[in-house]
Amino acid sequence: MAVKTIIEAIHDTMLEEMRRDPTIVITGEDIGKRGGVFRATQGFYEEFGPMRVIDSPLSELSIIGIGIGMAINGLHPICEIQFADFIFPAFNQIANEAARIRYRSNGAYTCPMVIRAPYGGGIGGGLYHSQSVEAFFAHVPGLYVLAPSTPYDAKGLLRAALRAPDPVLFLEHKKIYRLVKGEVPAEDYIVPIGKANIVREGEDMTLIAYGLMLHESLKAAEIVSREGISVEIIDLRSLRPLDKETILHSVEKTSKVLIVHEDNLTGGLGAEIGAIIAAEGFENLDAPIRRYAGPDIPAVPFSPPMQDFFMPNAAKIADQIRDLAAY
C-alpha cells in the first residue's frame, strides 16, 4: 500500500474524483498554474484546464458565492480558502446562504459543495495564518464540518464530502500536511461523516481530540502509559455532527474525560462536547470534565516563545492527563 502524506492524500483524492466526476470543478486563489500555495492542486490546471480549475480573484466572499451558484446549476464545486483565517469575509455566504439553501427552499434546491481550508498553528504563522475556525462553523445547522488527522481519513472523508448532498467545510491542519504519513489504500473507500475513531484503547480516561492535537495526544498517551496511566483516545474526525455514541460509550468505560483542542478555550468545540457528556454521560462520570485548549487570546502569536506558550503539546497534555488521573 502506498504511504502518503496528508497533503498527498488530498491531492490524489481530488485528482481521482475529478477524473471520475466531470461535475467537480475547483476554484480558489493560486490554485491554477501555481498549483495552490500548499500544492494541493499541482498539475490540475494542466490536466483539466481553466474551465475546471479556476483561479479566483482575491475575494473569498465570492469564491463561496460562485460555488453556491455553480452548485445550484448542477456542478459540485470544491472551493479552496487559502488559509482558514481568510474565510471570514465569506461567513455570510457560508452560514446564511450555503447552509440554508435546502431548508429555505423546502428541499427544492440543494447546495453540494466542499470548502477546503488549511487551518491551525504551530507553523510560525502568527495571528492570521494559524487560526482554528471550527467552532464558528460547527454551530451552523446545515453545514458539515470535517477535520481529518491521517492520510487514510483525509482520503476517506474527502470522498465522503464529495458525495454529501450538502455543503461541507473540510479543515486541514497545515502543520500535519507533510508531517504525518500513513498508508492510503488505492481502492475506493469512504470514511463516513459523523463517525469518530477510537485510535487508542484505554481504561483510565477518555481523551477526545482532532487534527494536530490528536497526534500530540497520542504522544502524550505514550508518555503516561509508561507511568501506568491508560488513556483511550478518540479522533473526532467529524466536528459537525459529533459522534455522540462513540464518545458516550467510551466515557461509560473510562469515567473520566479530557478534551483537547488548539482553538481558544471559551466557546471552542470542547464546550459542546463537554456539555453533551455532562448531560448524557453524567451518571458515568467520576471526575470533572477537563478541557485543555489554547488560551483566550486572538490566535497564535508569531514569536517562538509565545507560539510555544499558546500551543498545547504532548508534554503539556501529559501533565493534564496525570492531573486528571490523580483525581
Place this chain on the structure above:
Amino acid sequence: MAVKTIIEAIHDTMLEEMRRDPTIVITGEDIGKRGGVFRATQGFYEEFGPMRVIDSPLSELSIIGIGIGMAINGLHPICEIQFADFIFPAFNQIANEAARIRYRSNGAYTCPMVIRAPYGGGIGGGLYHSQSVEAFFAHVPGLYVLAPSTPYDAKGLLRAALRAPDPVLFLEHKKIYRLVKGEVPAEDYIVPIGKANIVREGEDMTLIAYGLMLHESLKAAEIVSREGISVEIIDLRSLRPLDKETILHSVEKTSKVLIVHEDNLTGGLGAEIGAIIAAEGFENLDAPIRRYAGPDIPAVPFSPPMQDFFMPNAAKIADQIRDLAAY
C-alpha cells in the same frame, strides 16, 4: 422613577451619552431622518446633525470598518446593524479586526466601539430576521458581548459599553423592545460588564438565561413554584465574559442546572456554560446538566406553527424544570 421600555431606555441613554461626550458618533442604515427602523435614534439626526448621525450605505462590512477607522482616530462610534442576521458580512471586520486591534499592536492602538444589533425570534421574522448570533461572537477573544433583558440593565450596560476601551457587541432582543417595561433611574449608573444578576432566588435548581428567555423562564418559575419547585434564576447579561463566580456559587447551593437559550442547541452559549459547570462545579452537581434551546435548524421559521415550535416558552420551560426537579 420613570418607567420605560427597553427601546426607550436605549434611545434615552444614547441621547444622554451623545450629549455628554462629543466623540460619540452613530452610524448605520436608516438611523438618520428615519430614526432607525426600531426608532432607537429618533430625533438624533435633528439634534446632532449629519456629522454625528450618519446614514450609512447599505453595507455592514463597512459600517464596522468605518467604525474601526473612527475609533483609531479618537472617536467612539456606535455602529447599528439593522438586524443581527445581517452582521455576518462584517464578521471579518469584527472578529479579525476590531477585536484584535489592541492585541496585534501590543496596545499602541485600541478600538473602543459599540456595535448594537437587534436579535432574536418570536416576531414573525422568519429565517433572516430572527437569529441569535451571540455564540459566534462570544467565542472571540477581544470582544465583549452583552445582552440586557430589562430597561434598567439596558441603560446600565450601554453606559458601561460606552466606557469600555474595547469593542462591545450589544445585543438587543427585538421581542422585548416594547414588551418589557421597568423603572429606569434618571441618575447615572453603570451595570458592570461581566456581572450576572440573580433575579430570583431558589433552592431546587439554578436556571441560567438571558434576553427574551429570561422572561419566559421567570414565568416558568412562577408556574412551577405553585407546584412547590423553587428555581433560582440567573440573568447572565454579560455573555462574554461570563460571570463564573455567580454561576458556580448558585450551583453550589442548588446542585442542579438548567440552561435556557433560544439559539440552536449545538455550539450555543449553553455549551460553554455547561462545560464550565461540568469542570468547576462538578462536585456540587446532583443531576445531569440540562440545556434547553432552539432546535438545530437554520433559525426560526416564519409560519406561526413552526415558529411556535422553535421558540422555547414558559410552558415548555416549566416542563423542563419539572423533569429536572424529578431527577
Place this chain on the structure above:
Amino acid sequence: MGSKESVLPPAAELTDDKLLEMYYAMVRGRRLDERMWVLHRQGKVAFHISGIGHEATQVGAAFTIRQGHDWVYPYYRDIAMVLALGMTPRMLMLGLFGKKEAVSSGGRQMPEHFSYRPSKLVTISSPVGTQIAQAPGTAFASKIKGSDEVTVVCFGEGTTSQGDFHEGLNWASIHKLPVIFLCQNNQYAISEPINVEMAVGHVSDRAKGYNMAGVSVDGNDVLATYDAMREAMARARHGEGPTLVEAITYRPVPHSSDDDDRTYRSREEVEAWKKKDPILNFEKLLYKRGVLDDAKKAEIEAKVMAEVNDATDYAINAPYPAAEEALYPVYGPLPG
C-alpha cells in the same frame, strides 16, 4: 436612455397579443400586491413587502427571459416578475400566509422570498446582495456545460453598496459570463435616498469599474425595459459577456408594511411619481395603438380579480404546516 441605437427596437416587433400579455402581467402583479396590502391592513397577515411601481421593469425583463431555460435570481419586490415567469397568485398568497403548500419555502421563509424550481427561480434570502455573488456562478456553470442559458439577477440600487455586488460583477466581467445584473433603482433604500448610497449619478456608471456594458433605462416604461433587456440578453446569449441594466423607477408605497415613508420623503414627491405610474403609462399607449379598449380592459381586470380572489380564498383556507415540519429539511440523506 443608454440603450444602443438600432433600426427597429425589439419591442416594435411585439404582436398585439404579446402586448396584451404584458399588460395583463403588470395588472396581475399590481392587483395581487394591492390585495396583500389590504390583507395586512385588515390584520390578516403580519407582513408585506411590495413591488408596486416596479411592474414595468419586472414584466419588461420577464418577457425577455426564456422561462424554464434561463436562470433567475429574483428579489423580494419581484411579484410581477415571478408571476410572469410561471408562479401563480395562489403560490404567492400561500407564501404571504405562511401556509404549508407555499412552494417557495413551505412557510419557512417570510413572504416574497421566492423560489420556484420549474421556472428556475432560485431561492433567495433576506440579506441583500448575496445573490449577486451567486448568480455569476450559475452563469459560469452554464458556460462550462456549454449551455446557452442566461442568468438574470435582480436587486435594488442600495444593494449595490454591498461587497457582494462588487465581487459578483468582477467575476462576471473577468470571465465574460452570460449574466445580466438588473438593478431596479427605485431611488431609496428604505429611507436613504440615492445620494447617501453612492456618489455616481447612475447605477449603470458602476459598470465602468468592471469594463462591463452598463445601460440605464426608464423602468416605468415596459417596452424600453424590454428593449434594454433584449439587448443584454443577446449579448449574454452570444458569449459577449454581462450587462448591468439599471431600470429607473420608483416605489410609491412604503418600503414594507413595517415602514412609514412619511418620515423621509415628501408627499409631493410621491404624488409626482404616481403620475408616472407604469401601468397607467402603458395603458395609455395601448389605447392609443388601439390594442386596448374599455371592454378589453374590464375583461382583463375581471380575470385578474378572479385570480386574486381565488388565491386569497385558497390561501386563507389552506392548512398551516405541522409544527414539527420545522425540523426538516436541514440535510439530505448521506449515501451509503
Place this chain on the structure above:
Amino acid sequence: MGSKESVLPPAAELTDDKLLEMYYAMVRGRRLDERMWVLHRQGKVAFHISGIGHEATQVGAAFTIRQGHDWVYPYYRDIAMVLALGMTPRMLMLGLFGKKEAVSSGGRQMPEHFSYRPSKLVTISSPVGTQIAQAPGTAFASKIKGSDEVTVVCFGEGTTSQGDFHEGLNWASIHKLPVIFLCQNNQYAISEPINVEMAVGHVSDRAKGYNMAGVSVDGNDVLATYDAMREAMARARHGEGPTLVEAITYRPVPHSSDDDDRTYRSREEVEAWKKKDPILNFEKLLYKRGVLDDAKKAEIEAKVMAEVNDATDYAINAPYPAAEEALYPVYGPLPG
C-alpha cells in the same frame, strides 16, 4: 500618465537635498530588504515578505505625507515607506525576528505587519483589504474634528477584488473624505496576473464606478509618483475628496519567502522588468542632474549598510518576549 497637466510639476521644485533624501530612503529600503532575504536564506528567520521593486512608489508617496500628522494604513510591502515615515531599520529587524522590543506588535504578528503610533502608521493585519474599509473612517473622523489630516491607505491590485475595497471607496466618495487609496500594482496577486483579477486595463479605471478621481502613474518613477500623490494630497487636504492612485510597478522577487515564482512567470519577463528598476532609474537621473556622483553614492551606501548591519546585530541579540506575554493585551482595564 493620468495626472493633470500643470505648468510646473511639484517634483520639479524639490531641492537637491530632498532628492538625495529620497534616494537614500529608497536605497535604505532596498538594502534592508535584501538583508532580510539573506537572513532567510541563512535559515536565521522563518519568513520574509518583500517590498523590493516598490521603492519608488513608496518613497514618492511617503514624501508627500506629513509625518505624524497624516494617517497611514500601510500594507506588508511598505518597507521603504514606513522607513521613510519614521520607523527604523532596527524596528523592522526586531519584527523580522519576532523580538520583544519590536514596536509593531512585540512579536505577536508576523514580520512586516507594521504599526507605529508616533508616525500614525496604523496597525495592519494579514487578511488583505480590511484596511481599505477602515481608512475612510479615520478620514471621516478627521473631517468631523475639523482637522486637515489626510489618510493614505496602501494595498496591491489583487486586493481591489475584495468587497472591502468597494465599500471603502463608496464611503469615501459619498462623503468626499480626505483619503488617498494608493494601489501598488505589481501586476500579480501571488501567482495570478492582472487579467484574472479584473477586466479593466487599469486599476484606476475602478475609480469611475465611484465618481472618484483616479490616476495611473509609473510607480517605478519616484518623481512621477510624488507628483501624482501631491495632487491627490492637495485634493484631499482642500476638501475636494478622495483619489485612487494606481502606481504601476513590478515585484522582481517571489511573493514571499514561501513562494516560487518560477511556476507562474517567465524569467524573461522578470529580467525585462529588472531593467526598469526604480533605484537604477532614479540613480541615472540624479547622476545626469549632477545631484549624485560615485563618491556620494558610496557614502550613502556605506551609511545605509551601517544601519542595516546595526539593525541586524541588534535584532539578533535582542531578547525574545517571555512566553506569558502572549496573554496580553487582549483587553484594556474597565473603568470603575
